[in-house]
Amino acid sequence: MSVETLSVESRPASKVGAARVGIGGPVGSGKTRLLEQLIPRFIERGTKLAVITNDLTTHEDAERLQQSGLIDPEQVRAVETGACPHTAIREDPTLNIQTADELESLYPGLDLVLIESGGDNLASTFSLDLVDYWLFVIDVAGGDDIPRKQGPGVLHCDLLVVNKFDLAPYVGVDLERMRRESLQARGDRPVLFTNCATGQGVDDVVEAIGQAVLFDQS
Amino acid sequence: MLILDRILGQASEPELAERLHQIGHVGGLELLQVSGDDVQRRRLRLTSDAGTDCAIRLARTQRLSDGAILLLDTERAIMVRTDQPQYLMVRAVDAAGALELGYFAGNMHWSVRFDTDVLAIQIKGEVQDYLDRLTPMIESGKVQVESPCVP
Structure with a gap:
């Protein structure tokens, strides 16, 4: 029987997967440090999560998280882009989509996949085919003129995080x-x-992430 | 908060159209306006025109579109309405201008399509942001904005 001949009520439902949240921003703004702060907080609140990091030619960010003791190392994956990482979160996010799909397949109860990627200074943005919601991380040591420069990352992200405010x-x-x-x-x-x-x-x-894509009650 | 986690069908389907018509008669049809920027998302939180706090949570294989039905029972339905993508139509006055415009649009990572000799730049956010970026090329006469914004 084809879908067209089924009544609405009897049409099969598709499996809803984990929320996918991007964390972008310039190199050195504190994205990996933010991950290290987010992971224990999400685990504490009962959110099952996995992490994908994007690096140019190394797995350095992933290895740092795998060795952190904060999360099962198997639930951290590296995407080695071979070029500026922003291309793998925007123009062609296939590598990241495949990696997120693989994690969801291996860990069926996942609630959240965090996808971290640097690169492209202030112009980095995430494809909404890849993520449901994304953060852009800048830091005060990069200069207080960053918001005025109106880079696409600053303008279009769902949540702008200004890190290292203590250094002001x-x-x-x-x-x-x-x-x-x-x-x-x-x-x-x-x-x-x-x-x-x-x-x-x-x-x-x-x-903010909980409200936006995990749908915590207010 | 009402969780909506599947697309039941499209309003254009005859079976659904008839049921929506009937529900509309008793005031049970709610519209959920989704912006052109948000239509790609699988998860988002919006308020319907009747004030319902809706949390959309779709499978990766599903995609929102105009007329998508997210809730349907005997007396109530929730249907998606989307904005059509808007484009800024920009024409270069000569080949040199076209080269510069093409390079600039690529460097800005704008989504574009080609309409003969016009570059159609998809507007995401405010149209003024795009005009501001193009100002030097517009003022130097290298390009002309054909239409501020067209569907």
């Missing part, structure tokens, strides 16, 4: 102005400030 006094950054200009650039879409060295502000990132 040492690098001459006016945090309030940075917050104001971030919101102006993004049309009031969310911006959160974190210090991933200590974990300050990371609970709010977990909450």
Whole structure:
């Protein structure tokens, strides 16, 4: 019997997989450190997760997480892009989609796959074929003019994370102005400030992801 | 929050169209407006025109589209409405301008399609953001914006 002849109620449902969340941003902004803060928090709240990291020619970020003791090393996979990693999260995300599919197949109860990738400075964005929601991580030491430069990553991400806010006094950054200009650039879409060295502000990132794609009750 | 985790069918299907018609008569048809930017997503949270907090959670094999039915019972249905993609139509005045425009659009990673000698740039976000980026080429006369925004 073809689908067309089935009543609506008897049509087969497709299996809904894990939420997929991208974490992008310039090299050195603290994406891997953010992952190291997110992983224990999600595990603590009962979220079953896996992680994919994208690197140019190494598995360095994945190995760092695998050796961290925070997560089963088997649930961390590296995608070695061979070129600037942003190409594998935007133009052709096949490698990452395949890796996420493989993780979901191996670990059927997964709730969340975090996909981290750097590269392309402020222009990196994620394909929505790959992820359901994505963060862009910048840091205050990169300069408080980053939001004003209006890179696609800053403009189009679902959540902008400004990391290393504790360094503001040492690098001459006016945090309030940075917050104001971030919101102006993004049309009031969310911006959160974190210090991933200590974990300050990371609970709010977990909450934002939970509300947006894990559908936690308010 | 109402979890919607499958696409039951399309409003254009005869069986569904008749049922939606009947539900509409009793005021049970809710519309869920999904922006052109969001239509690719498998998970998102939106409020219907009747105020229902909807959490869409689809399989990777399913994709939202205009007319997709996400809920259907005897007295109530929820149907997706999507915006048509909008394009900025830009024409280069000569071959040199076309080269520069093509290079620039590629460097910006804009989604484009070619309409004979016009470059159609898909608008994601604000059209003014695109016009701002093109200002030097527009002011120097290398390109002309044919139409601010067309379906």
